[in-house]
Amino acid sequence: MLARLLQRLLILGLMLLGVSLIAFLVPFVSGGDPVRTILMSRVRDLAVDPAAVEAMRVHLGLDRPLPVQYGTWLWQALQGDLGYSFTSGRPVASEIGRALGVSVTLALTALGIAAAVAIPLGTLAATRPGGTVDSATTLMIQTFVATPEYWLAPMGILVFALYLGWLPSAGWTSWSSLVLPAMVLSLRPMAYFTQVTRATMMDVLQAPYITAARSRGLSMRQTVMRHGLRNGSLPVVTFFALWLAGLLGGSVVIEVIFAIPGMGRLLYEAVVNRDVPMLQGGFVSIVALSILINTIADILYVALNPAVRSGHAH
Amino acid sequence: MNKRDEPLLVIEDLKVAFPGQSAPVIDGLSLTLDRGEVLALVGESGSGKSMTALSLMRLLPSGGAITGGRIRFDGEDVLSLPDRQMNRLRGGRMAMLFQQPQAMLDPTSRVSAQIAEPLRLHRGLGRRAAMGRVLDLLRDVGIPDPAVRARCFSHELSGGMAQRVMMAAALSGDPDMLIADEPTTALDVTVQAQILRLIDEERRKRNLATLLITHDLAVVAALADRVAVMYAGRIVEEGPAKAVLESPQHPYTQALMRCSLLVPDPHGQLLSIPGSGTHARELTCGCRFHPRCSAASQHGLVSRCMRSEPALKPDADGHVTRCWAVETEKETAA
Structure with a gap:
């Protein structure tokens, strides 16, 4: 009975890990540049300054390699921190x-x-x-x-x-x-x-x-x-x-x-x-x-x- | 008729049919059962034994209906009783054992709760008093550790144990009649004897009228006062157990005897009746048994047996038989 429960928990853990990877990647796969979108919505201007885009990218940590981003995100998520909303700026x-x-x-x-x-x-x-x-x-x-x-x-x-x-x-x-x-x-x-x-x-x-x-x-x-x-x-x-x-x-x-x-x-x-x-x-x-x-x-x-x-x- | 003179159970000309089937599954069945008496109902699968039992309880499977006849139990007309009174009869005055004891217990309900139901419904016992009585009953039916077993679920019991529990549930309403529908068929051989002994002990102790449905003639010989042999929805022979077993009249009963291990074949062979059992719902002309009967051809009666069905004819000591060959023999002897 206990062995069955432990086995079950292990499977659950692995499932969640897989899901977290997919959840992390989906917004990137869906195309488009989130930084550009945010800036466009804020300044209501189609011609966004490339320097501003770059600064924002660094600010949000989106310039780092994906595995690093995933690792940081997962580590923080495990501690209950899911980051901040791009739009409202409040904790997710x-x-x-x-x-x-x-x-x-x-x-x-x-x-x-x-x-x-x-x-x-x-x-x-x-x-x-x-x-x-x-x-x-x-x-x-x-x-x-x-x-x-x-x-x-x-x-x-x-x-x-x-x-x-x-x-x-x-x-x-x-x-x-x-x-x-x-x-x-x-x-x-x-x-x-x-x-x-x-x-x-x-x-x-x-x-x-x-x-x-x-x-x-x-x-x-x-x-x-x-x-x-x-x-x-x-x-x-x-x-x-x-x-x-x-x-x-x-x-x-x-x-x-x-x-x-x-x-x-x-x-x-x-x-x-x-x-x-x-x-x-x-x-x-x-x-x-x-x-x-x-x-x-x-x-x-x-x-x-x-x-x-x-x-x-x- | 006076209630006192009448047997506890009187079945008259019972007919049971399922819509869409060509012939009734029970056709004109009459039986009586006295207080404290054991009547064995014998026959092959599909001969209508179980349907007879379920008719007595008015618990035929959906679609099945009693289309004719009367059932009187202790002077009451069972078939016209309102549902409420019928519920009081079931479990309170007549109780039933079934073939597959484990399937007969609710898998999600404790054994004790199910045994207690008749106590609470028919004997008006409170929860606590009922539980005390359940333990007594479990002890009566030979279950060790009643307090532990009472808390079990059906899947935690062996077949024999489950049948003992069913017996406790059947006895708990203190009935006058026990209907036992092949109570040992699904059990191990060693357990069969124990359960039969239990039924015999309890019915003696409580003076229970018992309708014992079986296809095992050895069981009949050991327990029954009287036997009724069924074939294709009707009784073909009935009489005192001793008389029927010692001198079976109907060719079907004789064939059953030859197949039974009760009477060893002199050549050491296992015998069977040629052909397959006619199901009651199959439409057959004349005597239902004639397609498999050896007597019909021996007596040159085939045309008569094919054309019309014989009636139940009694001999001197209340032994009745439904057979042209037997009738002809008697006529020539007389």
């Missing part, structure tokens, strides 16, 4: 920390809503395949999967913010500004979670131990609660983790539309502005966090499934 680490906090709040709320609806709904649909609830659920799943967020988000703003006036239309000021974006963001994962729960639950309800539980006098409802849900929600744990990792940097559309200062928007702006340290730091942080989340999900999966816990996986 603290910018990312703040944006991640926002994105994690948004993603967890959205996925929480999704799971809270999907698990009961998927279970209900599975107990009566082909029934009214099941048909309605299937329709809902298809609708939610097919509805693009860039359409749904403005519609939500129109109805709930402008017409009804219940919720703020954008920004990140109070808890109420979380509601609308979280709801819009929750629909797609909700559809997938429902689908997964339904499919798993259909299998689980056919399992011999369900018949055995019924033979002891449990009602269908009690059987589902005691013996169905735990077995049926195992795959949702994995899906939840995958979505969480995906939403951390991937809810760009929502964050831009609702003017939410999250990770997606931070990276989007870093790309637009060729903010090299921000891109490197952001990429590494998101990947590291995804790996962490998936590791936690694996541990949770094992905790929920005693057969895996002692190495008896079927």
